[in-house]
Amino acid sequence: xxxxxxxxxxxxxxxxxxxxxxxxxxxxxxxxxxxxxxxxxxxxxxxxxxxxxxxxxxxxxxxxxxxxxxxxxxxxxxxxxxxxxxxxxxxxxxxxxxxxxxxxxxxxxxxxxxxxxxxxxxxxxx
Numbered sequence: 001x002x003x004x005x006x007x008x009x010x011x012x013x014x015x016x017x018x019x020x021x022x023x024x025x026x027x028x029x030x031x032x033x034x035x036x037x038x039x040x041x042x043x044x045x046x047x048x049x050x051x052x053x054x055x056x057x058x059x060x061x062x063x064x065x066x067x068x069x070x071x072x073x074x075x076x077x078x079x080x081x082x083x084x085x086x087x088x089x090x091x092x093x094x095x096x097x098x099x100x101x102x103x104x105x106x107x108x109x110x111x112x113x114x115x116x117x118x119x120x121x122x123x124x125x126x
Contacts (some may be wrong), residue, residue, distance in 0.1 A: 002098075003024070006059045008021050010123070017085075018083045019081070022117060026094070032098040033098065035049065036070060037094070040093075046110060047059075047110055050063045050070065051076060058071075068084070097115060099112050
């Protein structure tokens, strides 16, 4: 049974930072690309960052490119999203998800991901 468990969400002021973690089990984590996706009320789910199975390449949505950093540790079955300079528009539920697909085009599509965590709420106050 595949499980992805996110943690690290919370309430933060504009300009603050949060570090989201995702721990995976029940799959060969090192063979899966990982994405962090978010969904705000009334908006479509979007990929904010993704990283290839090897960790060799990472991709970011335009609005977070200089503020968020995705990383992974295959030995610990863990992926991390470091979020800095947070803005109110970053408020959303953030999900960790995995896929066997590769390449930027696939990994920046929310429908490319097979396994999903339960999500963690991030709220940025103005």
